[in-house]
Amino acid sequence: MKEKIQSRFDKFYAGLTHAAQARIDAFWAGFDCHCRLGKWEKQRLREDFEAAILYYLDNGVALEQALERVAPERLGGFYARPAVLWFALDDAAKIYPLSMKQNRMAVFRLSVYLRQPVVPILLQMALTFTIKRFPSFATTLKKGFFWHYLDTAKRRYCVEEEHEIPCRPLKISHSGSQSFRVLYYRNRISVEFFHVLTDGTGGMVFLKTLAAEYLRLTGVQAEADDTLWDSDDLPLPAEYANEFARVPHSEKTSGFVDKPAVQMSGQLAKQKPCRILHFKMDAAALKAAAARYHGTVTVYLLALMFLSGRAATDETTGEASIQVPVNMRKFYPSPTVRNFALYCGIRQPLSMEADIPALVENITQQMAEKASQAAMGEMLAATEQLVGMLKYVPLEIKQPVASLVYGFLGDTIFSNTLSNLGVVSLPPAYAAEIESMDFVLGPEISNRASCAMVTFADTATFSITKMTVDPSFEEMMYRLLQADGVQVRVEGSAFYGD
Amino acid sequence: MEIEIIYPPVDKRYLRRIGWQRIVKWVCLAAAPVCLFVNLCTGGKAWSVVVLAALYTFWTLALSPDMVEYNRISQLVRTVACCCLLLWLIDLLLVPGWAGTVVPIVCCSGLLAAEVLLFTDLERQKQNMRPLLLLIVLAIAGAGIALSVGSLARTWPWLALGVVGLASLIACAAVLRRDFLRELQRRFHTK
Numbered sequence: 001m002k003e004k005i006q007s008r009f010d011k012f013y014a015g016l017t018h019a020a021q022a023r024i025d026a027f028w029a030g031f032d033c034h035c036r037l038g039k040w041e042k043q044r045l046r047e048d049f050e051a052a053i054l055y056y057l058d059n060g061v062a063l064e065q066a067l068e069r070v071a072p073e074r075l076g077g078f079y080a081r082p083a084v085l086w087f088a089l090d091d092a093a094k095i096y097p098l099s100m101k102q103n104r105m106a107v108f109r110l111s112v113y114l115r116q117p118v119v120p121i122l123l124q125m126a127l128t129f130t131i132k133r134f135p136s137f138a139t140t141l142k143k144g145f146f147w148h149y150l151d152t153a154k155r156r157y158c159v160e161e162e163h164e165i166p167c168r169p170l171k172i173s174h175s176g177s178q179s180f181r182v183l184y185y186r187n188r189i190s191v192e193f194f195h196v197l198t199d200g201t202g203g204m205v206f207l208k209t210l211a212a213e214y215l216r217l218t219g220v221q222a223e224a225d226d227t228l229w230d231s232d233d234l235p236l237p238a239e240y241a242n243e244f245a246r247v248p249h250s251e252k253t254s255g256f257v258d259k260p261a262v263q264m265s266g267q268l269a270k271q272k273p274c275r276i277l278h279f280k281m282d283a284a285a286l287k288a289a290a291a292r293y294h295g296t297v298t299v300y301l302l303a304l305m306f307l308s309g310r311a312a313t314d315e316t317t318g319e320a321s322i323q324v325p326v327n328m329r330k331f332y333p334s335p336t337v338r339n340f341a342l343y344c345g346i347r348q349p350l351s352m353e354a355d356i357p358a359l360v361e362n363i364t365q366q367m368a369e370k371a372s373q374a375a376m377g378e379m380l381a382a383t384e385q386l387v388g389m390l391k392y393v394p395l396e397i398k399q400p401v402a403s404l405v406y407g408f409l410g411d412t413i414f415s416n417t418l419s420n421l422g423v424v425s426l427p428p429a430y431a432a433e434i435e436s437m438d439f440v441l442g443p444e445i446s447n448r449a450s451c452a453m454v455t456f457a458d459t460a461t462f463s464i465t466k467m468t469v470d471p472s473f474e475e476m477m478y479r480l481l482q483a484d485g486v487q488v489r490v491e492g493s494a495f496y497g498d
Numbered sequence: 499m500e501i502e503i504i505y506p507p508v509d510k511r512y513l514r515r516i517g518w519q520r521i522v523k524w525v526c527l528a529a530a531p532v533c534l535f536v537n538l539c540t541g542g543k544a545w546s547v548v549v550l551a552a553l554y555t556f557w558t559l560a561l562s563p564d565m566v567e568y569n570r571i572s573q574l575v576r577t578v579a580c581c582c583l584l585l586w587l588i589d590l591l592l593v594p595g596w597a598g599t600v601v602p603i604v605c606c607s608g609l610l611a612a613e614v615l616l617f618t619d620l621e622r623q624k625q626n627m628r629p630l631l632l633l634i635v636l637a638i639a640g641a642g643i644a645l646s647v648g649s650l651a652r653t654w655p656w657l658a659l660g661v662v663g664l665a666s667l668i669a670c671a672a673v674l675r676r677d678f679l680r681e682l683q684r685r686f687h688t689k
Contacts, residue, residue, distance in 0.1 A: 038621065075685035083625075084680065102562055103516070143566050143628055144685045151625055151684065163509045173568030175622050185506055242689075271513065276505065391688040471499075478499045493505035498515055 008051040012057070020063060031072040035079040037154060045079070045156050048128060051121045052217075061219070069217055070125055072281040074232060077131035083152035084144065087136050091244035091340035091383050093196045097141060097148040098399050100408035105169035106195035107442040108452075110207045111188050113435040120217065123159045126214035128181050130156050133231045134206055136338060137197055137242035141172050141179055143410040146395055152194070157183060165496050166276050167465070170194050182210070187435070189214065200421050200439060200452075201327055202337030205229060207437075212430050213495045222429035236335070240326075243340045244384065247332045250377035252384055257411040262350060263322035264312040264448035266470025271497025272443035275466040275473055280436065280489040281481065283423075283460040288485040295360035297453075298324070298420045299367060301462065303359040305451060306348045309415055312448065312472035313350070321347045322370065323414040328380070331373045342379045344370035345414060356480075408444040417441060421454040431457060441465050449473050469495060523561055526553055544591045551587050555580040568624060570615050576627035578608030602640065602655035606662050608634055613666050617673070624674055627681055629668070637663030 013024060031049065035042050036118050049070055056066035061213035087098075096106045134250070138157065139150035153176040172179050172194060178426045179194040189211060193203045209229045224230055290300035302322055309320050325343045334340060352359065369375065390398060421439050425431070434457040441450040448468040454461055464474055481488050528549055537546035559580065564572055582601050589597030612630045616623045641660020644653040671678045 055621045086684045088687055097566060100565060102519075102565065140625075142625065142684070143565050145628075146685055146686065146688050148566065149684055149687060153625075163506050164512050165508055166505065168512070173565055175569045176628055184503075187506070270514075277501065278504075292661070475499055489502070491499055491504045494503055494507070496508055 004060045004097045004307075008054055011370050012054065023063070023067065027067050028292060031075075033080065034072045034075040034077075034171065037079055037156070040381040041156050047421040048121070048124050048156070052125045054119045055119065065380065069219075074129045076132045076232070078138070079154060080155075085135055085152040085166070086142075087139060087150040087240060087338075088242065089148055089150065089196060089250050090242040090338045091387050092199070092341065094147060094194045094387060095402065095406070096194065098402035101403065103169065105442070107167045107170060107192050108200065108203065109190055109192045109419060109430065109442075110200070110203050110441040110454075111190040111319065111438045111440070112121050112207060112211045112456075113437065114187045114189065114215075115435055116213075116218075117187050117437070118189055118214075120159060120161065120406055120480075122217045123182070123184055123189060123214055126210055126217055127157050127159055129217075130206070130210045130213045130231045132234065133209060133229060133235055134240075134337060137180060137206060139197075141194075141196060143395060146197070146391060146393070150393070153178070157182075161185065161303065162188075162190065164274065165271065165275060166190075166440055166493070171408055180206075198337050199327075199339045199341045200325070200419055201329060201341070202339070203206065204421055204424060204454075205337050208424070208426060211434065215430050215433050220429055220433055222390070222427040225427050227364065227425040228229050228427060228430070240338055241334070241336050242338060243328065243332065243334045243336050244380060244453065245264045246334075247328070247380065249384060250374070252378045253382035254375065254378035255382065256379075258345060259319065260320070260412045261345075261347070261415045262309075262315045262318040263312055263412075263415055263446055264309060264470070264473060265314040265469065266312065266446070266448050266468030267498060268446070268467055268492070269469060272467045273465045274497060275493055276440055276467060277464040277466065277490060277492035277497050278438050278489060279464070279474075279478070279481070281460045281486050283383050283455045283458050285486045286481075289472070289481075289486050292484070293297070293357050293360040295364055297460070298364045298418065299360055300356075301420070301451075302346055302418055303356050304477055305416055305418060306352065306359060306363075307354055307356070307480060308473045308476035309349055310354075312351075312470060315350060317350060317461050319347045319349050320415040321345045321413060323411075323417040324367070325417075326371045327374055327418045342376050342378075342383070344375060346370065352481045356484075388447050412445075412449060417444070417450040417452075423455045435459070436461055443467055457465050519561065525558075526557055526561065540603060547585065547591055548587050551580075551584050555584065557624050567628065568649065569623070569626045571623060571626045572629040573614050574612050574615060576606060578605060578633070585600050594658050598652070602659040605633070605637060605640070606655075606659045607658070609662050609666055610635060613669065616670070620673070624681065625676055628685055630670075631685070634663045640666075 013021060016024065017417040031046065035045055037045065052070045053066050057063065058071065064108045078487055101489055111271040135152065136150060138152060140153040142151045155176045159182040162183040170179060170181060171177055183192065191203065191210065207376060209231050212228050213231050260374055279379050287297055290297045294299055305322055306320055323343050323345055325341045328340045328342060346363055419441060424437055426434065432455065436455040437454050438461040439452040439454040440463045441452045444467060452463050475482050478488055478490065530553055533546040533549045537544065559576060582604055585601055586597045586605065589595065612633060616627065616630060637659045641656050641663065646657030
């Protein structure tokens, strides 16, 4: 295929006028200045440029315009300089490489659905132009003697066609391996991140920048605004800072351990996740349904999740608990794309009444208390304290202990998770080219489901990552939403592995 | 509830590979107690310990390889470490009297081979120096211990290993210069 592109490009070049050949020569001279990678990597990057230029010409774009869209100046200095930057992991990220196993890795996924099928060649170029804006993503995970760290990796970051299970562990072990993957399938662009790099908010910044860059390459022109990062801007240190170290610390600390929560009763699947489901809803209808109970969308969905969780378990006593990640940027505004989120646990006894208004009221109270700045400050102080205590313990000792402890405790204190990224905005010209977005959490150890939500334009997408074949949870969710007048369109995957 | 499928069918090779790995892992886990049991029943030398170490070697190199930093230097160093453990156990439990000479020679060869791997692809492999540094530290420490407990006539292989370790350290520092210091700074950070 690559040879074919190269020979096609050579043929195309040979058929050009002298003036056009001179223009192409100048283009490659510019490319050589901006790309000082090793021979093999440089060749692959050059082939990407050739393929993109040929694609444009095949689709009626003038040569000059094609060369302008993929101008090598847009590579900046990223590929022209040796890799010297490195990043210590932020405090929230430190646990992820310690607790991972061959078949268990904290991965989450963000997707954007375009109105047109994805052109892989242009997506590859979009990634090449975008990655320089995110230096902490252009890295590979390494082992230190005390902690893991991220080491800059100058390489061609590649896109892949999707043909495997979502959120499967990333291969991060080889020299220069990337800790995220960019996938495409039909009209969908997905990015799966190892949590060590970023949280949902940071990941969404990357996806938006990548999608906008892709749309620019397809010829969409949009006015820049503050909803989007410009991939040509220089990265600022604040954008990859460990904000846990910067924010003021509470005197009090809170613990991480809690009572075990009741789990849904479905048998855990061998292959996790065993299914992905997306409930696509009208955002206004969902908001109106939540408003009828005097709650926010998050609180309303939590209430429905508690009721659905109860329908999916045979237990009659105990408490269900839902983990709710809390974006710390709302308390301490920051442009960082590193992890800057903590979590709280919202609990309900199984003996609760199946009364949505009462549940909403109770959950609203719990959220006000447990997701408050003070509560998060205590958890942040506890995190800092733990990291401080462990910092001189060699990694070879920390790793097996953390893996063991995580394996024992793991996610047993929660029954489920709800991560709501909120409303995502883009400049109108780009937004017009996008249908919807979704956010999928990776599989858990003992939880049977994990839920995430994101709203784009008028579509709210509630995604469920299933770890059991038992459909009770999602069927009850569906029924409750329909009963409240929220029309749901269900999309998803077939069952994996069974 | 009707579900519209919007995900591609999964490549079955991935699922099959996971399935096979799971089976081989269980076979390994089952083989360990069986060996111990047979050894205890039949009596004699503790050969089952050597088998357990061999199973561990297979497990760590093939079934559960490093999830971070799986590269040619790390795999070489891991192989050398596992071989040394096996040789030492065979000497201790089955055929005594030779590991004191053979183990440092194997380590020394491993160290030299790791240096070759580093310097033949310096640009990429300089990010993979951690296992080499570990081996160097162990080599120098081994030489130090040997020197303090035995006579020169008996401990010369260990001393030779220590000298090779020291030379390797100096070679790395001399060739990489600032990169070497930067590498140490990253590797030993406590942030």
